[in-house]
Amino acid sequence: MNSDTTKIGILGIGGIGGFVGAPLAKKYKDSETKIIFICRGETKKAIQNEGLLFESKGETTTIIPDLVSDNPTEIGILDVLILTSKSYSLKDVLSTYKDCINEKTIIITLQNVVNAKEIIRETLPEAGQIMEGCIYVASNVKQAGHVQHVGGPGKIFVGGKENIQLIKLLTAGGLDITYVENINEILWKKYLFVAPVAGITSAYKVTFGQLLEDENLMHILENMMIEIQSLAKKNNINLTNEDIETSKDLLTKFPFESKSSLQLDFENDNQTEKQFLVDYVIENAKKYGIETPFYNGVNEKIKTLYNVS
Incomplete structure (x- = not known):
């Protein structure tokens, strides 16, 4: 990761993307860590106009990230890409945003599958570090730009090559995230x-x-x-x-x-x-x-x- 500015993209601002992106965007507003919501259509329009409405534990917060975009040129090269899109769209979104990813970009997967790394390598054989992960949470879209955390602890586990600096950054950003050596289990x-x-x-x-x-x-x-x-x-x-x-x-x-x-x-x-x-x-x-x-x-x-x- 760049020592000056760190660009973190959350790809797919649905139930999981909203849950992950909201605390990060809130914590790192006006800092050297830039949080980018990558989404399109009605979701993009709603968040650009009104911010992301994030509902959790009876409270609704309006979240304004540093950038809301579906344009790879505008997004630029990312230091970290957190994939929260549905499993069936992984190949398409990776192809669409391949220009935002280089060999130094750390890709974190949060899909409900056991073969995410395989899917990424098929689509982007030159991808650098892939940290497979999973999240325990129930979080749904109420309507475009409005995410509701329904239940579940929100605990995240990631594996791959250990990156203490990144885990500290995400933890400080409000995520309950733990690195484990044997992520496959x-x-x-x-x-x-x-x-x-x-x-x-x-x-x-x-x-x-x-x-x-x-x-x-x-x-x-x-x-x-x-x-x-x-x-x-x-x-x-x-x-x-x-x-x-x-x-x-x-x-x-x-x-x-x-x-x-x-x-x-x-x-x-x-x-x-x-x-x-x-x-x-x-x-x-x-x-x-x-x-x-x-x-x-x-x-x-x-x-x-x-x-x-």
């Missing part, structure tokens, strides 16, 4: 929660609280987690039965009415991450000869319910 533990919960809440149209109260659905959820446990093992990651219990218990940490982002995208007729949260498990398990009857059942319900492939 953390990514799989997050995936163990996110993917089955996303699938089952979408298939059965239930909130987190309704899921917890339904014994039959919790049985299906646990078996979906066991299927992911088998897939993780083939990827040299040992997910224990205790990890499964921890994932199930995590549901209790969210408000009763919480919904998965996959479910919300289906409800709002948006493009979804089904390919990464449902299809990925089934297709990769098949390669290893792992049976996934519970994932298959949920997938069939989703396909019928939402008329998708």
Whole structure:
């Protein structure tokens, strides 16, 4: 990172981008650390005109970053790029903003996948440092330029090459972020929660609280987690039965009415991450000869319910 000015871009100001970008832009306003919100369309227009409305713990704050733009030339070369866009758009956004990235740019991923680095390397083989990461939070878009933090601790874990200076900068900026050596294990533990919960809440149209109260659905959820446990093992990651219990218990940490982002995208007729949260498990398990009857059942319900492939 440049010792004088540090340019941090947050790509995608949706639920996660807003949650990450808001404290950073608030803390580093009028400083040598420049916070850039990279977004387009109605979101860009709303934030340029009114600022980002960020709602958390009963308080709504108006956040004004240093720049709101979707123009690579205006954005320039970034020291840090935090990717908060949906998994399905990773390749497109990286291609669009490749001129903002050089070999010194540190890319931080916060997608709900276990293969983000792979996707980035396919698109930008010359990319420098990639810090794969994940975040535990429920944060949604109420409308363009208005993000609501619903629940969850907001804890961020990142891996890759250790960068103490960057972690200190982001922590001082209000993020609860921790560097871990073995990020793959953390990514799989997050995936163990996110993917089955996303699938089952979408298939059965239930909130987190309704899921917890339904014994039959919790049985299906646990078996979906066991299927992911088998897939993780083939990827040299040992997910224990205790990890499964921890994932199930995590549901209790969210408000009763919480919904998965996959479910919300289906409800709002948006493009979804089904390919990464449902299809990925089934297709990769098949390669290893792992049976996934519970994932298959949920997938069939989703396909019928939402008329998708």
